[in-house]
Amino acid sequence: MNVMEKLKYSLLLVCSLSLVGCFESSTHEDTISRQIDNPTDKEIKVSIDGNELVIPAKSSVNHTFEYGKHQLTYNGQSLNFIVKPTKSYNDGFINPTQSNYYIYQAYYSTKGQTRKNEMIKNVKTFQVTINGEPWDIELPVKIINDVFIERYYGKYGVAWSYGINDKLPEQISVEKSTSSDPIRYKLFREADFIDYLAKTDEELKTLQFPNQPKKYADLTKHIVPNINIADIKCDEGREFVKQHLADWNNLFTLKGEEFTKLHNQIISTDTYKKRNNSDNKCTEENDPNHTYRLAIREVDLAFRDVEQVNLFINE
Numbered sequence: 001m002n003v004m005e006k007l008k009y010s011l012l013l014v015c016s017l018s019l020v021g022c023f024e025s026s027t028h029e030d031t032i033s034r035q036i037d038n039p040t041d042k043e044i045k046v047s048i049d050g051n052e053l054v055i056p057a058k059s060s061v062n063h064t065f066e067y068g069k070h071q072l073t074y075n076g077q078s079l080n081f082i083v084k085p086t087k088s089y090n091d092g093f094i095n096p097t098q099s100n101y102y103i104y105q106a107y108y109s110t111k112g113q114t115r116k117n118e119m120i121k122n123v124k125t126f127q128v129t130i131n132g133e134p135w136d137i138e139l140p141v142k143i144i145n146d147v148f149i150e151r152y153y154g155k156y157g158v159a160w161s162y163g164i165n166d167k168l169p170e171q172i173s174v175e176k177s178t179s180s181d182p183i184r185y186k187l188f189r190e191a192d193f194i195d196y197l198a199k200t201d202e203e204l205k206t207l208q209f210p211n212q213p214k215k216y217a218d219l220t221k222h223i224v225p226n227i228n229i230a231d232i233k234c235d236e237g238r239e240f241v242k243q244h245l246a247d248w249n250n251l252f253t254l255k256g257e258e259f260t261k262l263h264n265q266i267i268s269t270d271t272y273k274k275r276n277n278s279d280n281k282c283t284e285e286n287d288p289n290h291t292y293r294l295a296i297r298e299v300d301l302a303f304r305d306v307e308q309v310n311l312f313i314n315e
Contacts, residue, residue, distance in 0.1 A: 030067055030256040035060040035093040039189040046096050047073040068255035077216035082314045090310055092150035098213035102188040105140040108172050129208045145213045148311040160187040222306050223315050224248045225298045234282035237292025
């Protein structure tokens with residue numbers, strides 16, 4: 001085993017790491033538990049399906065959701081969302097305040113500063129204020145402020161290794177056969193991230209990042225597309241799409257065990273076989289404009305981004 005030390009480097013400031021991070025989530029047959037986080041310095045009140053939750057400053061509460069449709073209300077805004085199972089384990093948390101969180105890239109190496117050039121390639125420039133004055137700052141970090149933050153790789157392009165309640169280690173152990181120096185990702189709350197940066201310069205305690213999230217009403221919603229069934233020229237394809245859309249629409253009216261059963265049916269091998277069978281029967285002769293394939297593609301695109309996440313916004 002090789003012990004690799006975390007590299008430190010300077011751009012506008014020195015970036016090292018320590019401190020805080022991860023939420024635990026749990027999944028059961030028809031429910032999922034998620035933490036609802038309040039990283040602000042004030043108490044907040046959040047309603048889930050009309051039930052009020054009081055979350056103290058800089059803390060979180062756990063909430064268990066049945067699979068199905070729910071409503072989140074915070075600060076005069078509401079949104080509907082779907083809770084569903086995924087094929088692989090996922091975790092994350094709910095960010096009702098739409099606060100900034102920071103996914104930081106930490107580089108480990110036995111080679112000293114040899115990866116500095118690579119690290120510089122991965123930094124981004126952010127416009128911030130320090131002591132009220134505008135500055136540009138370069139950091140290897142991704143800033144996120146989604147209401148539903150999930151660890152699934154496909155959502156942010158990375159999956160964090162250390163969450164907001166985990167400490168980022170100064171050293172890690174890897175197999176000697178490892179061909180390249182590893183990167184680890186650390187998720188920070190904003191206050192913790194600024195405290196970390198301020199270890200290099202007290203003045204950075206006044207650092208402020210921009211935060212201008214969309215209103216709840218303007219967030220992207222994943223809904224069942226409105227497809228004109230009559231436009232599908234192939235009989236077999238028309239019947240499949242008609243039933244497929246009916247199943248999706250019905251799914252969002254169900255809860256718990258009934259939701260799980262229908263969801264599993266929609267994504268099942270049996271449904272996939274029926275879909276392919278319809279595709280085989282929709283030929284150049286009876287569907288020259290590929291109306292069946294275009295309709296199926298529209299349904300796929302509506303939910304492709306949320307296949308492997310547990311929570312997504314609905315209408």
